[in-house]
Amino acid sequence: MQISWKNVFLLAALLFALPLTGTPAQAAGLFGGTPAGDSVFVGEVQSYGDYELKADACATFVDKLAEALRQQGIAVSGRADLTNEEGRHDAIGSGDEAAELSEIHMDAIVHGHQFDRGYTAAKLAHYADLAMGRAYFHQEERLAAWKKSTQVYRLSPDKQRTAAAIAAKYGADYMLFVNLKDFDVRLKHSIFATHTERETKGKKLSASLDYYLVNARTGRVYEKHIENKKTAQMVNFGLGKTGKGMDVDTLLGEVMETSAKDIADDVKKHGLDEVKGNGTSLVH
């Protein structure tokens, strides 16, 4: 059998062309085709207020928030522990990624305009003293002026570096942190309200939260305070009856839904533009 070098080279050319015409295996990448718009990495959704919200409520809130952001054309990603429950309870300085995310969140809070050291969780108060020093919180005039401001500010330099490294690892440009600092349920006591076993006498639920959008590359932080209230009450007065009642979970779900939509709207309308800029920002 005679095989010329020409035929051997033709065969080789065919061989090398094959991978170009074949379809490579795409075992992963089902969700790789995210919208061309902005992408946000959820760093932590936790309560650093006086009273902690249950972990399940934080998890549900982050699901609602992700959906609301998606409706705005913003892709959302995060670690497996999306609310960072583990990091919330880690000691400061323990060094793993969960603890680092918690510290970036706390750094954004204590540098922010809304921070009030008197109404915070113990871990946050401790971090505030470490990061800012106790004397900082006695400069009342300076703090009052800062509270009135809405300026974008920056993370501490070391937290900025940490944020950049974590964001790079997950391929994100922006990080989002939410402090569900005050969710308050009050049972109304009205003499006209129904007295059923479950409905009690009507309910009122208020939610107060702050969110922090961080440009991972520059460390610029945009902060926004969101507040919402909902009530549910069934009333019987004499022969008349009116109103609606629901259990607290449903009421909480409605308040969280509204708050999540408010965050997503604000991120889209203001937050992303604010942290994208390269203007002078305060290091507070």
Add this chain to the structure above:
Amino acid sequence: MAHRWFIEKGRLCLAAMLLALTAVLAFGSLTAEAAKPRVAIVGFTSRVQKTDITLTDLKEPLPEILTVAREQLTAELAGEAKFDLYDFGAQSTKARCDEAAFVEALGAGDIVPELAGKADYYVFGYLTTLGKVKAQSGALGLSGRDKTVHAELSLRVMDAHTGAIVFVTKADSRRKAELAYNAVWQRHDSGEEDAIAEAIEDAATNLAAQFKQAM
């Protein structure tokens, strides 16, 4: 003469090797075309807590509700051309729903053994709300009252290779459970269990639609 013989044998050997390599790559290419991402529905867990403050008084047993949600989601995602669906058996779902253990293992860079190699994406479902909204109005025997079941589910998709959450969504549904009008006539409808099941099915269908839309 011997020199020519060696050159000729060399050509033959090279051609045979290239042919074999071509066959291997061609077969690999065909199987690669057939390989699709594998999606596993790990199961549904509940975040609804029955405590003094939540006041949830629905009687439907929770495991049955979760089964309805999982089966509906599985049915909606089965047969999708873009991925292969791997569904854990109903009996073993509960054990595999332990998200905390799964997340902890991923945090340490591991996949829990029973999930390892099963899929490229893991889908975790959650029952986030199950409650009744009651409305009433009227006076002097001319009154109306209704009870509406409100169910909400959410879903998270985890990339099994990186441990990152790549997609999150939620869906809800409201179904009338009871209607009662007291005027010239009275009407009473009681169908709480049916309303719950229908609301859960609707929500799961919507979750599946959003999942497919996001791909």
